[in-house]
Amino acid sequence: MWYMPESPRWLISRKKYLQAQTVINGIDKRLLQEEEENYLDLPTPKQARICKQFQIFETSVLGNRIVKSAVMYAASLLTFYSSRKEANYVNIDVYNYLLLVSLITLMHPLTSTVLINFMGRKLSVASAYALLSVFYCTILIEASPQNIQFALFILILNFATISNNITMQHTVEMYPVSHTGTVLGFCTSFGTIGVVLQDVFDNGTELKQVRFVWYLMFSATAMVMVFFLPETSRRMLPLSERAARQLH
Template sequence: TVPGVLCLPLWWFIPESPRWLISQRRFSEAESIIQKAAKMNNIAAPRVIFDPMELQELKLPGQQKVLILDLFRTRNIATITIMSLLLWMLTSVGYFALSLNAPNLHGDAYLNCFLSALIEVPAYITAWLLLRKLPRRYIIAGVLFLGGGVLLLIQFIPADYNFLSIGLVMLGKFGITSAFSMLYVFTAELYPTPVRNMAVGVTSMASRVGSIIAPYFVYLGAYNRVLPYIVMGSLTVFIGIITLFFPESFGMTLPETLEQMEKVKGFRFRKKPRDSVQKEENPKVLITSF
């Protein structure tokens, strides 16, 4: 835990969220941060971002006390929350079970643990590249299908082909690690500002539950060496299917309030055309169309 102390100086370097500063009516600080961000990205920002006259007329919502029960306020929000809890927990089960089971693979235990850790480097890089260009739910589902699918193939590998089994395990770890790293971004984009931190915290707690029960999946190897991979692969493919039913957040206007999140339509399969006036008055926040 000692290296965590090195993060303390970041308090003075990481800027505050402009959106939060605006909600607190600290407009000058928000404008300064936006100007600095524009300069770093070589974007010519206007000298005055917030018009003082407009700021006087701006009506900001009052401070609303949010509770953990707000994550289950309506059917739509509760559905997204329950699916998020399952997604985090089962992804964590696969991640930690594969990590803990690395010494049990054939061959040198130290080499297997090293490979299990090494494969995470390209997994994180791949996740970063995919998040920049592609829809969230499809890429998360895709890497989960990859990870779960190769784990299910291990049962068909002859015992003599140990190197092939290890390769499939590492490929499965690659897919699950990529998905795990994407969940932080995806979950934060699903929820509005008032409950965003709470939602990430609650779902992250669900992943800790997954890490607690992960060793019991490893113990299944005492009955059959491929049984842990069959169970983990099946659960990973299952949660990959569940991911397809999430709303899409890539390229969408993120919800600002719980009221906006309540308007998210559930599992529609066709988008209806809207005229320009409707789009202006009711912008698309999140969609769930396939």
């Protein structure tokens, strides 16, 4: 049985896995094994086999994902803090803090991978959205009108993050990367800017202008993270595709 380096076998649908095997079976197995060992940069086939069962992304690509996630999560935390401060409620109680930590943990790519493995895609997505709903309902119950607007923006940012993470975890390595999360992040960021622009023009107070700067900064950050830190790299070309190119 042959593994695909970036995609654990349990994340691949049976149909797509069989399609991948059809491609791989048409290639010299000896060349393919040499390619896998060189690709993984591991000294022995045994270590390569062990690593391939758990490897999801290369170090460079995983680093990009960590940077992107860190900036987006930091933007969410800063927005959350500023909204609480504006509502004169800076002290975050333990309940909200645990909800926020749980939400960030749930959105992490490796965590979502484990959830998809044990719970299935639909149930894992439902769990993420359920926790997100509880978190924002808690905020909105205590919220002032200003806090509601900030909370809605965090909601948009985090939904884009969840969508991007879960979409990436379901990408089969020999198929093009789906851009669902990218499109969602792009549209929601621009939609947020449009809503806030209208808010600023309708109520041109100093407070509204300050809020607009916050919105603009975090929306721009989200878009930069989505578009300028790519999820793929040259070395993440599908293994079977790269081997096939060498044969041709």
